[in-house]
């Protein structure tokens with residue numbers, strides 16, 4: 008009967024036959040699927056980094072050439088004189104302002120009719136005209152020189168283009184055609200001589216100019232009030248300061264030398280510290296990141312200033328104070344904000360918030376607020392308010408996490424010692440989660456700095472360093488940002504041009520900024536994990 | 541080890557007096573209390589008087605409501621949503637602590653607590669101990685210094701930490717942390733100290749230290765201690781309450797509970813036959 012008993016089953020030792028596709032078992036396929044996904048992200052990151060660097064770094068070489076041309080073609084020389092001319096223009100603006108003040112004084116305080124007031128200002132107008140016209144001969148010289156040096160630059164650029172063309176033809180094997188391309192070499196020495204040859208004429212003009220200015224000042228009529236008198240005195244001071252700069256300008260012109268090399272680091276410093284971002288100009292392009300960086304910074308600061316109290320405060324309320332029902336309501340609401348597409352927020356900013364803020368600023372009751380009233384609807388404040396809205400969910404969620412991670416035992420111990428809820432929050436819960444909260448704020452900052460659509464639509468897009476002398480009112484000025492400029496200009500630039508590459512370097516800057524912020528946040532979080540244990 | 545023999549061995553210096561302790565004045569009067577977590581009842585008609593300057597131990601199998609009752613005594617259960625004392629009163633010196641007019645903050649200053657898992661704040665040792673005092677607005681430096689030394693001496697920790705008062709309390713060993721928590725509790729000079737399994741996370745040596753400390757503290761404070769360790773209850777306490785399924789089964793002198801319990805369930809539990 009033994010034979011009827013089933014033999015002991017040892018099948019489980021033998022590898023079961025599995026379904027295999029392309030020699031892969033199911034387990035292998037799963038492994039490859041998940042591993043593959045991870046690998047793809049790593050590769051994509053590497054590619055992006057490589058691409059950014061590859062496209063971006065060419066910029067510095069091109070910028071160096073750009074600066075070199077600026078010198079060799081004599082644009083730099085002309086700009087010395089032009090600077091003088093614009094300084095004079097600033098002074099005439101001061102005079103217009105002074106006229107307006109006199110006019111207001113006459114009409115508002117003396118109750119003189121506008122036409123009579125204008126009449127009484129004839130003497131001043133004559134003086135202002137005299138002062139303003141004094142620059143004319145200089146202006147003539149500048150425009151003449153501008154034409155000359157632009158011509159040199161154009162000639163040079165054409166020659167460069169031809170050279171590129173010939174090289175291309177050569178590489179394509181069309182030797183004959185390549186030889187047919189005529190390259191006109193630019194003899195800078197000769198060309199520039201025409202510019203520097205005007206130096207004696209300039210010296211004469213400048214001396215004349217200074218004399219005329221002083222002569223004009225003598226005809227300035229007396230001012231009616233001490234305050235206005237002071238202003239005129241100030242103007243006299245400004246004028247003599249201006250004239251005092253003449254010798255320095257002359258010296259710059261005398262020592263100017265088109266052959267002087269442009270040091271390589273200037274390609275970097277002109278970008279990093281350049282105060283102007285000026286593209287597609289007929290004169291000279293400047294790629295300075297400072298105005299864009301300041302714009303991004305100011306907008307982000309305003310955003311953080313609003314978002315940090317809001318996000319952290321809401322997190323504390325929801326995590327520590329709110330009832331379960333309130334939690335269930337508030338949390339999804341705040342998290343929902345991050346679901347609003349930023350272009351919609353930007354649209355809201357233009358159509359509603361910008362209008363509303365401007366309207367508020369023009370209310371008489373609010374005139375005491377610094378910067379009020381303002382006329383630019385789109386400015387740092389408008390963009391900052393909207394960016395705050397974008398940062399709040401990030402800060403809220405992460406700060407709430409950090410608060411949640413504070414061991415309940417700390418709170419219980421505090422309560423058991425007779426602490427109120429508020430004391431427990433301030434003295435125990437917040438300090439214990441502080442590093443988590445700080446990193447939440449940093450990640451919020453990263454979110455804000457990288458945000459594009461809202462700033463493009465609402466920051467006003469004026470490329471200028473905000474005027475900090477305005478004090479707090481600086482937030483009512485329009486700015487342009489690093490993200491905004493890329494989005495706005497990338498579509499129009501020629502691939503491979505210096506402008507194109509400059510935008511890439513701005514992108515690179517953003518990339519590193521975000522990287523640094525994230526890295527810092529990570530570090531702080533890790534430290535916090537260790538300290539709470 | 542057999543509880544009864546450990547009880548009788550006079551070689552143990554910490555054995556409790558053989559004569560039945562005289563009945564002291566009642567400090568806490570738990571008067572027919574029913575307690576609920578939401579809809580589920582955790583305590584059934586608890587009736588128990590805790591005497592002043594005595595150590596009272598709560599014992600019983602897990603989930604029988606020891607911690608719940610303990611946390612009722614300083615209203616820590618208020619922090620949990622949906623809890624309520626549905627019936628009865630808890631009176632401390634004759635005042636019903638669940639009366640709406642009672643200031644919970646004041647109550648918790650007078651009824652301190654030490655938790656099962658040591659929980660010093662992530663602050664320095666000094667700040668841990670002065671925390672409760674600062675809450676009361678005391679900030680005089682020499683005053684605080686004196687309290688810190690007194691409390692740490694009272695918790696038998698002074699000699700070990702006096703040179704590093706300003707380092708983190710989290711840097712101490714588990715046993716030291718628990719004594720720091722005791723020091724923190726006694727710094728505000730409460731009348732009652734509630735201890736919820738204060739030694740369950742400690743090694744035997746640290747446990748002995750805390751038990752010795754309890755022996756010293758009993759002269760100044762009224763102590764209520766929850767423990768799963770029968771020897772500990774026997775060694776440390778004057779009175780013992782045995783709970784089962786949210787009910788008080790037996791409450792008597794510790795000696796009586798361990799030597800000749802009146803209830804069969806108590807007998808079974810203390811002799812280790814269940815629980």
Ligand SMILES: Nc1ncnc2c1ncn2[C@@H]1O[C@H](COP(=O)(O)OP(=O)(O)OP(=O)(O)O)[C@@H](O)[C@H]1O
Pocket residue numbers: 577582600601602603604605606607608609620
């Ligand atoms: N926060 C809570 N919410 C709801 N029910 C709770 C809560 N805490 C405790 N309980 C319930 O109340 C009963 C008593 O719990 P308690 O913690 O008082 O027991 P215990 O005697 O301290 O147990 P252990 O010895 O394990 O600490 C248990 O049934 C438990 O499930």
Ligand SMILES: [Mg+2]
Pocket residue numbers: 606607608736
């Ligand atoms: Mg318990």
